[in-house]
Amino acid sequence: xxxxxYLIDADDISLFVTQQLIQRHNADWRVVRFTSAxxxxxxxxxxxxxxxxxxxxxxxxQRLPGMSGWGFLKxxxxxxxxxxxxxxxxILSASIDPLDPIRAESLExxxxxxxxxxxxxxxxxxxxxxxxx
Numbered sequence: 001x002x003x004x005x006y007l008i009d010a011d012d013i014s015l016f017v018t019q020q021l022i023q024r025h026n027a028d029w030r031v032v033r034f035t036s037a038x039x040x041x042x043x044x045x046x047x048x049x050x051x052x053x054x055x056x057x058x059x060x061x062q063r064l065p066g067m068s069g070w071g072f073l074k075x076x077x078x079x080x081x082x083x084x085x086x087x088x089x090x091i092l093s094a095s096i097d098p099l100d101p102i103r104a105e106s107l108e109x110x111x112x113x114x115x116x117x118x119x120x121x122x123x124x125x126x127x128x129x130x131x132x133x
Contacts, residue, residue, distance in 0.1 A: 003129040006043075008034045008060035008072070009092070018059070018092065018117060025122040029129070037064050037072035044076070044083070051084040056129040058089040059113070062100065069093070073107035088128050092117070 005022060009015045012035070019031045034040040037060065047053040058076075062069035069091055076087055091104045091112040101112045110128055113121045 002028045002030055003056040004030045004032060004054075005125070005129065006032050006034060006040055006055040006058040006060075007092075008037055008040045008058065008064070008069070010035050010061065010064050014061070014115060018115070021117045021122065022125070026126065037067035037069065037075075041067070041072060041075055044087070045079065048079075048082040049084055054083060054085055054087065056088070057110075057125060058087060059092040059125070060089065062091050062093050062095060070103065070107060073104075073109055077108055088131075090125075090128070 003026075007015060007018055007022075009018070015033045015035070019033060022029055022031055032043075032055065034043070040058070040060070044054065060069045060072060067075070073089060076089065080087070089109045091100060091109055092115060093100065093112065094115045104112050113124070
């Protein structure tokens with residue numbers, strides 16, 4: 001079954017590398033890239049009533065221009081009654097702040113991953129995608 005992953009990062013190189021790693025792990029996965037949290041949020045709201053169009057997982061950088069990754073998680077939480085399925089989000093960041101996982105959990109994220117993705121990260125992503133199917 002094809003899974004959809006939203007990838008949100010302002011850095012084009014990071015978007016490209018992460019997409020390549022994900023699709024090498026599973027070529028059937030569809031990766032939709034966004035360079036802003038606002039753009040991804042608009043897409044989610046437009047697709048909210050259509051369960052099959054919503055992503056199985058959202059991977060996002062916390063440090064974004066405009067709305068941060070943390071702001072995105074807060075917005076998704078406030079709007080969750082609009083969505084026809086539960087959205088799963090993970091922070092994907094180069095940050096080494098030891099408080100990030102605690103903050104992510106407090107905002108209902110599934111956890112934090114470090115850039116670049118590693119093999120065990122891809123297995124965790126796969127498990128989350130399958131759990132949402």
